[in-house]
Amino acid sequence: GDSVTQMEGPVTLSEEAFLTINCTYTATGYPSLFWYVQYPGEGLQLLLKATKADDKGSNKGFEATYRKETTSFHLEKGSVQVSDSAVYFCALRTPNAGGTSYGKLTFGQGTILTVHP
Amino acid sequence: DGGITQSPKYLFRKEGQNVTLSCEQNLNHDAMYWYRQDPGQGLRLIYYSQIVNDFQKGDIAEGYSVSREKKESFPLTVTSAQKNPTAFYLCASSITGAKHFGDGTRLSIL
Numbered sequence: 001g002d003s004v005t006q007m008e009g010p011v012t013l014s015e016e017a018f019l020t021i022n023c024t025y026t027a028t029g030y031p032s033l034f035w036y037v038q039y040p041g042e043g044l045q046l047l048l049k050a051t052k053a054d055d056k057g058s059n060k061g062f063e064a065t066y067r068k069e070t071t072s073f074h075l076e077k078g079s080v081q082v083s084d085s086a087v088y089f090c091a092l093r094t095p096n097a098g099g100t101s102y103g104k105l106t107f108g109q110g111t112i113l114t115v116h117p
Numbered sequence: 118d119g120g121i122t123q124s125p126k127y128l129f130r131k132e133g134q135n136v137t138l139s140c141e142q143n144l145n146h147d148a149m150y151w152y153r154q155d156p157g158q159g160l161r162l163i164y165y166s167q168i169v170n171d172f173q174k175g176d177i178a179e180g181y182s183v184s185r186e187k188k189e190s191f192p193l194t195v196t197s198a199q200k201n202p203t204a205f206y207l208c209a210s211s212i213t214g215a216k217h218f219g220d221g222t223r224l225s226i227l
Binding site for chain 2: 024036041042043044045046089104105107109110111
């Protein structure tokens, strides 16, 4: 079945440091890939997505490139801020057999990021 | 503003009781989902519904029930058969795949 593996946290960085959170996946077919962010006490927010190989998703200084050859979708940011402290989830979605957009999301276990001033 | 509203934010249940978690959306989305979040385990799908009056079991449906009588509403009942209900429950909806999430309900056992 489909699965997503994220690097284990927690990750602790100083402000302005470079961030990488690794994500690899196993899926049948051609999944879409997502990064979600969860701030304390809140639900998940979509951070970025990529729907086909070599696509790069980007938002708020975060980037991730869909690498089919390595089945990876690593999240990066060049200079983190204290406000980036949150839990980050990598996820994939494969369409239903009928090709509709209702395919369920499979999530990684989440990576806690803490950024210190 | 459009969005997903989950209520209550915190919920306490006594042993042997059923409790119902509310999820309402005004995004006009067809599909709605319930996830359970436990520390270190990410999110696991409980139930999902693609259209009114239809729903399917997810990966961990045992001990839960849902209904979808209206497009806007997808309540989740945690029954007494769910032996470990303490968790953070997230509702989501979607129309083109990318999901919108509510702020969650934290359920605890007294």
